[in-house]
Amino acid sequence: MRYLPLTDTDRADMLGVIGAASVDDLFCDVPEAARLDGPIEGLPGHASEMAVERHMSRLAAKNLNAEAAPFFLGAGAYRHHVPASVDHLIQRGEFLTAYTPYQPEIAQGTLQVLFEFQTQVAQLFGTDIANASMYDGSTACWEAILMAARVTKKGKAVLSGGLHPHYGEVVRTMAKFTKDDIVSLAPELSAEPDDAAVIAAIDEGTASVVVQYPDIMGRIPDLAAIAEAAHAAKALLIVVVTEPVALGMIEAPGNLGADIVVGEGQSIGVGLQFGGPYLGLFGCREKFVRQMPGRLCGETVDAEGKRGFVLTLSTREQHIRREKATSNICTNSGLCALAFSIHMTLLGGEGLAGLAAVNHDRAQALVERLTQIPGVSLLNDAYFNEATLVLPAEAREVVRELAERSVLGGVSLGRLFPAETALHKGLLVAATETVTDEDIETFARELAAVLEGAAA
Amino acid sequence: MSGVNASGWRPTMKEAGGEGTGAPTASGDRALMLEEPLIFELGSEGKCGVDLDTPARKPASGLAKFLRKAAPALPGLTEPETVRHYTRLSRQNYGIDLGPFPLGSCTMKHNPRLNEKMARLPGFADVHPLQPQKTIEGALEVIEQLADWLIKLTGMASVAMSPKAGAHGELCGLLCIRAALDARGESRDIVLVPESAHGTNPATAAFAGFKVQSIPATPDGRVDLEALKAKLGPDVAGVMITNPNTCGLFEPDMKAIADAVHAVGGYVYCDGANFNAIVGRVRPGDLGVDAMHINLHKTFSTPHGGGGPGAGPVVLSEALAPYAPLPFVTRGADGAIHLVEEENRGEGHQSAFGRMVAFHGQMGMFTRALTYILSHGNDGLKQVAEDAVLNANYILRSCDDLLEAPFGKSGPCMHEALFSDAGLADGLSTLDIAKGLIDEGFHPMTVYFPLVVKGAMLVEPTETESKAGLDRFIGSLRSLAERAKAGDESLHEAPFFAPRRRLDETRAARKPVLVWKDASAES
Numbered sequence: 001m002r003y004l005p006l007t008d009t010d011r012a013d014m015l016g017v018i019g020a021a022s023v024d025d026l027f028c029d030v031p032e033a034a035r036l037d038g039p040i041e042g043l044p045g046h047a048s049e050m051a052v053e054r055h056m057s058r059l060a061a062k063n064l065n066a067e068a069a070p071f072f073l074g075a076g077a078y079r080h081h082v083p084a085s086v087d088h089l090i091q092r093g094e095f096l097t098a099y100t101p102y103q104p105e106i107a108q109g110t111l112q113v114l115f116e117f118q119t120q121v122a123q124l125f126g127t128d129i130a131n132a133s134m135y136d137g138s139t140a141c142w143e144a145i146l147m148a149a150r151v152t153k154k155g156k157a158v159l160s161g162g163l164h165p166h167y168g169e170v171v172r173t174m175a176k177f178t179k180d181d182i183v184s185l186a187p188e189l190s191a192e193p194d195d196a197a198v199i200a201a202i203d204e205g206t207a208s209v210v211v212q213y214p215d216i217m218g219r220i221p222d223l224a225a226i227a228e229a230a231h232a233a234k235a236l237l238i239v240v241v242t243e244p245v246a247l248g249m250i251e252a253p254g255n256l257g258a259d260i261v262v263g264e265g266q267s268i269g270v271g272l273q274f275g276g277p278y279l280g281l282f283g284c285r286e287k288f289v290r291q292m293p294g295r296l297c298g299e300t301v302d303a304e305g306k307r308g309f310v311l312t313l314s315t316r317e318q319h320i321r322r323e324k325a326t327s328n329i330c331t332n333s334g335l336c337a338l339a340f341s342i343h344m345t346l347l348g349g350e351g352l353a354g355l356a357a358v359n360h361d362r363a364q365a366l367v368e369r370l371t372q373i374p375g376v377s378l379l380n381d382a383y384f385n386e387a388t389l390v391l392p393a394e395a396r397e398v399v400r401e402l403a404e405r406s407v408l409g410g411v412s413l414g415r416l417f418p419a420e421t422a423l424h425k426g427l428l429v430a431a432t433e434t435v436t437d438e439d440i441e442t443f444a445r446e447l448a449a450v451l452e453g454a455a456a
Numbered sequence: 457m458s459g460v461n462a463s464g465w466r467p468t469m470k471e472a473g474g475e476g477t478g479a480p481t482a483s484g485d486r487a488l489m490l491e492e493p494l495i496f497e498l499g500s501e502g503k504c505g506v507d508l509d510t511p512a513r514k515p516a517s518g519l520a521k522f523l524r525k526a527a528p529a530l531p532g533l534t535e536p537e538t539v540r541h542y543t544r545l546s547r548q549n550y551g552i553d554l555g556p557f558p559l560g561s562c563t564m565k566h567n568p569r570l571n572e573k574m575a576r577l578p579g580f581a582d583v584h585p586l587q588p589q590k591t592i593e594g595a596l597e598v599i600e601q602l603a604d605w606l607i608k609l610t611g612m613a614s615v616a617m618s619p620k621a622g623a624h625g626e627l628c629g630l631l632c633i634r635a636a637l638d639a640r641g642e643s644r645d646i647v648l649v650p651e652s653a654h655g656t657n658p659a660t661a662a663f664a665g666f667k668v669q670s671i672p673a674t675p676d677g678r679v680d681l682e683a684l685k686a687k688l689g690p691d692v693a694g695v696m697i698t699n700p701n702t703c704g705l706f707e708p709d710m711k712a713i714a715d716a717v718h719a720v721g722g723y724v725y726c727d728g729a730n731f732n733a734i735v736g737r738v739r740p741g742d743l744g745v746d747a748m749h750i751n752l753h754k755t756f757s758t759p760h761g762g763g764g765p766g767a768g769p770v771v772l773s774e775a776l777a778p779y780a781p782l783p784f785v786t787r788g789a790d791g792a793i794h795l796v797e798e799e800n801r802g803e804g805h806q807s808a809f810g811r812m813v814a815f816h817g818q819m820g821m822f823t824r825a826l827t828y829i830l831s832h833g834n835d836g837l838k839q840v841a842e843d844a845v846l847n848a849n850y851i852l853r854s855c856d857d858l859l860e861a862p863f864g865k866s867g868p869c870m871h872e873a874l875f876s877d878a879g880l881a882d883g884l885s886t887l888d889i890a891k892g893l894i895d896e897g898f899h900p901m902t903v904y905f906p907l908v909v910k911g912a913m914l915v916e917p918t919e920t921e922s923k924a925g926l927d928r929f930i931g932s933l934r935s936l937a938e939r940a941k942a943g944d945e946s947l948h949e950a951p952f953f954a955p956r957r958r959l960d961e962t963r964a965a966r967k968p969v970l971v972w973k974d975a976s977a978e979s
Contacts, residue, residue, distance in 0.1 A: 335761025348532020
């Protein structure tokens with residue numbers, strides 16, 4: 001009970017002030033039948049710090065962590081080196097243990113960071129503005145579709161087959177209830193992304209066109225062409241970025257005509273964390289600001305004229321308008337935004353470009369080596385740090401076999417698209433700056449052995 | 457002059473403002489109170505805080521037409537500059553590590569550092585969500601163990617773990633209700649939401665495609681049972697109740713409400729944001745709840761980091777359990793734990809309504825919450841609820857002679873004490889008390905919420921405040937109440953001692969400035 005400061009004497013004194021005979025009297029509004037007296041069955045009592053640490057460490061040791069094996073997974077979550085100062089700074093108690101900055105006079109630290117974060121994201125995406133983060137990339141994607149429907153007053157969204165299938169699944173799940181019309185194009189195992197099919201699917205009823213960049217197979221769509229077609233139909237182009245490091249190398253979506261850019265910010269500062277918490281990025285054109293979901297931080301002045309920052313435009317939010325709110329979100333991903341912002345500050349624009357160049361270099365080294373293995377070919381020439389290999393066997397089994405050999409060898413398209421059997425020989429491999437030549441050599445050796453075994 | 461940079465910004469000098477503040481300084485800083493420019497004003501080209509390898513290869517030819525024309529125009533800082541920038545900014549923030557953070561309905565309690573240490577074990581922090589199942593057995597076990605605690609503590613049948621935050625959990629619960637109704641072939645579209653519910657509740661119901669009908673509160677701050685019963689009918693999908701409610705009161709009619717809603721074929725959603733008040737003492741399942749989200753940061757002390765991340769698992773009754781979204785973790789007949797997602801949703805899982813997030817939810821919050829739960833145990837969690845309720849009632853009864861307590865006669869409060877600004881001198885209000893508390897060294901309580909009380913002040917001390925700490929807070933609150941009753945106009949100017957005085961929120965909203973622009977480049 002090391003977290004509870006009251007002593008029994010305190011408790012007795014306080015009950016005296018309240019005028020209650022016992023703490024049970026304070027629960028008198030709970031119907032007697034619903035009150036629990038004894039401990040709840042099947043749950044243990046409290047444990048010491050040492051005992052808890054031992055228990056949790058044992059569970060952690062049952063996982064194969066990325067540091068302990070050659071590691072090549074991506075598909076919307078990327079392993080990058082996070083400088084030590086990032087984690088140190090986010091653990092400062094004034095950041096870590098603060099709540100939403102409802103009292104701006106004593107929350108300028110959080111607020112200034114959010115303002116800096118918004119600017120960094122807008123610069124990265126090439127959008128006019130950005131918000132102060134959302135839950136993750138997939139929920140940001142759905143919110144972007146809803147926002148486009150509000151802006152255009154239309155209800156149809158066209159999803160490229162290159163969109164992360166989990167993002168597509170989130171969108172389709174939510175749309176079942178809101179009755180938005182979602183057109184999902186089928187993914188295809190082809191060298192080029194499905195730009196032509198996306199453009200063909202746009203019509204006058206289309207509110208938004210959703211394209212991932214680079215897409216789930218590592219291909220890079222031609223955003224300018226899709227933007228032109230979308231705008232001709234008075235639809236908005238929503239671009240989804242799941243690997244923001246790529247934007248250190250390839251053109252920003254906002255500069256190519258995207259109206260809304262959303263993304264997963266996990267790559268910068270946050271870490272893998274088995275899928276969460278992650279960081280939803282959201283940028284758009286300035287004219288849509290009042291339709292934008294999530295929290296916004298704005299610059300202002302205080303009573304003495306000093307520059308300061310506040311949460312703003314909250315009239316869109318649930319605590320003011322209740323059922324008329326444009327979104328029910330009331331949490332952002334503030335601490336992850338802080339980590340992103342610190343890491344981005346350490347990099348700067350040039351550092352991000354340098355990091356991107358190293359990532360691309362590592363991916364090229366990986367692809368060069370793996371395509372030397374008989375039967376293994378590269379699907380797409382234009383890739384950043386992730387590409388699809390076509391194997392002579394079911395990739396799902398190959399990935400499992402590789403794990404038995406302590407190699408975390410990418411994500412099979414079969415796991416991502418279980419219903420699309422034409423894709424099941426596709427293996428999505430990613431390489432970041434953390435990948436060494438030795439890792440690549442080990443991967444190549446084990447992959448060759450697994451494929452030989454499969455052929456035999 | 458020091459502090460001036462390319463953009464022309466420098467810390468504003470304070471011109472002998474306030475009494476006894478001394479002479480202005482040339483830097484604009486005041487000893488340990490330091491002004492801090494934006495990174496865009498600090499950084500310059502060519503600086504970087506990260507050492508990078510030089511790539512051996514040129515970009516692949518296929519990439520040529522996609523290359524960026526110029527690197528993003530973002531400043532870089534070296535590592536020492538970066539560390540100093542964020543350290544200085546942190547000092548302009550109030551966190552629970554500094555003192556009480558008595559935000560009602562938000563539950564800011566001590567954040568044990570053991571939680572942080574455990575979440576950072578490489579076996580949890582450095583694991584990819586799509587690794588083969590055999591390489592993540594420990595992670596699945598964390599989810600399963602946490603799920604088991606949540607199910608037993610709430611007396612429910614199952615739990616959906618993936619929602620990313622409380623409001624996301626609300627949405628999950630309502631979508632489960634919608635999916636269950638669809639399975640019954642019914643298109644009920646009304647959700648009843650009492651006035652005393654959290655503001656997210658009606659927003660969520662509308663977001664999930666329901667029509668919202670409001671239920672008034674009784675004069676003693678509870679759901680008006682008769683008004684609610686009058687609205688029940690074949691079109692009602694369910695009711696969303698916050699219990700304990702946002703007035704800090706337990707809804708004694710909860711079971712009667714649930715029975716009435718079930719009798720007409722509807723479901724009961726409970727907003728579990730305030731579960732910390734009853735954990736270990738009351739099981740919502742025993743009250744007839746069908747779905748309830750649990751804000752892990754509120755009840756189980758995961759840090760909130762300036763506004764998130766949260767985590768909002770949703771416990772479900774047997775009626776709703778089959779509809780929980782993918783992915784989820786289940787213990788098979790063989791005793792092994794399995795992750796169920798699209799590729800292996802076998803029989804028994806066909807009615808899952810879909811997927812709400814890309815991966816498995818807030819794993820990093822699960823490890824923290826489980827660590828905290830194991831530390832407290834069954835007995836400690838019960839004590840948590842008791843001390844939280846004791847502390848809140850102690851504040852209520854120590855101040856209700858000076859500050860109006862609108863429901864003070866309704867009996868004990870739960871984990872939060874509600875006051876109003878009725879009775880203060882003309883012109884002085886809740887906001888003035890709040891800003892006065894800042895000068896006293898406390899984070900203010902929640903202001904102007906719940907909406908059912910005019911000038912509301914909602915104080916939630918939590919169980920991790922000592923009696924001595926509460927006495928200091930009570931002393932400050934009483935002093936401010938006395939000043940406000942006496943008409944002390946200087947409170948309008950508070951805070952005097954914070955890093956910033958009152959900020960102009962109207963100006964920020966009227967012409968929003970949301971990103972930094974290089975003023976020198978534009979002129």
